[in-house]
Amino acid sequence: MVRFLIRTLLLFAFAAPLALAQEAPDALVKRIAEETLAAIRADKDLQAGNPAKVKELIETKLVPHFDTMRMTALAMGRNWRAASPEQQKELTEQFKTLLIRTYSNALTNYRDNKMTYQPLRANPGDIDVTVRTQVTRPGQAPVPIDYSMEKTPEGWKAYDVVVAGVSLVTNYRDEFNDIVRSSGVDGLVKALKAKNQSPVAK
């Protein structure tokens, strides 16, 4: 009886977050994008590019929905296995920081953007899908932005962003590869650290 109760309680405890995790990947992308755009439109500080506020928005709103470790692994390619677990952790941390900085720089230009969302083409059992969106800016041809997403226990997470055919992960792979070849995994960690400590480009 006690065991049954515990099992039932456990079931409930797990069921609640699971229910949240069931949000479909395209619905998730849409919700996060719209919430982020709404936050920018509602906040003058964000529009002005207040670095602390932009960083906070990205860290709370966007980062939880990215699998930064998988992104780092993909950007590293076969060099990922050559890295020790500590190096992998360090690389993930530095790459995450780099991406946050990059997004911070880009985000404030998004105020006038309109997003459209294409219907998801996937089978019910898929655990790896591509969510297709388009960003339209006044006077410009729309730019397709695709999110490669995987199903994880904490819900769907993005592991690559492809802007107008340019994959974030692929673009970094070439850079990472070259640095690892010339100065090893530690060299790459050092290069990322140096990049993250340099002032943000104007």
Add this chain to the structure above:
Amino acid sequence: MTSVPVLYRRIGVALAGALLAACAAAPNKDDPFEPWNRAMYEVHTAVDDAVIKPVAQAYVAYVPELMRTGVSNFFGNIDDLFTGINNVLEGRGNQAGDDFGRVLLNTTMGMGGVFDLASMMGIPKDKKDFGITFGKWGIPQGPYLFIPLFGPTTVRDGTGVLVRYFTGPIGFIDNIPVRNTLYGIGYLDLRAQALSAESVLGTAALDRYRFLRNAYLQNRRFQVYEGKPPPEEDEDGGAQTPPAQPQAPPAQQQPTPAPPAK
């Protein structure tokens, strides 16, 4: 601002560096002239930082947004004309119809293209150029080139730009000061539009030259294949997936981080 002698010195150092690097650099199959291109990139950056970028920044700072949008729309209208022509050349009649409709509407009701009424009415803007058309016709892109004061291109795409330059309507204006002023404003408009992307590039890239090159080539490939590029060879030259295989959905990925299948 960098003074002119300093500019020359930077350019000189860049060229010397390029000659040295020519012996050492790992070759990239799309960029056989990388050392030369890198030197050209340095030349570009030196001149751009000293002269062009400050002018573009001043343009954004002092000219009201409404006016700048009008300028962008005016040149965008000419782009639409060429997008239409290229859609015809690629056999996409419906798209071309949209493009020519946009040009007609914006040139007349939109005061010579200054107002983009067509977009407001929901006729979508497209972007095509001769480089994409040549690519669709099966012409290979050729080596990557970085041209100072112009930017990243390839032999094929650069040829497309020249075709466009010699057929563009502004070239037919007989009044030379007017024509050159229009070219100048058009250039400034493009440079100003690139400012925000450039600052993102500066934050994202460990090596700006390479990041820009890879992004450019990936984007052009994507455009030539209309958003469905076939799988690419990886950096070792071996194909990641057999090229003969039809476009299959990506294989089921492991849930834990793992390098892509080799």
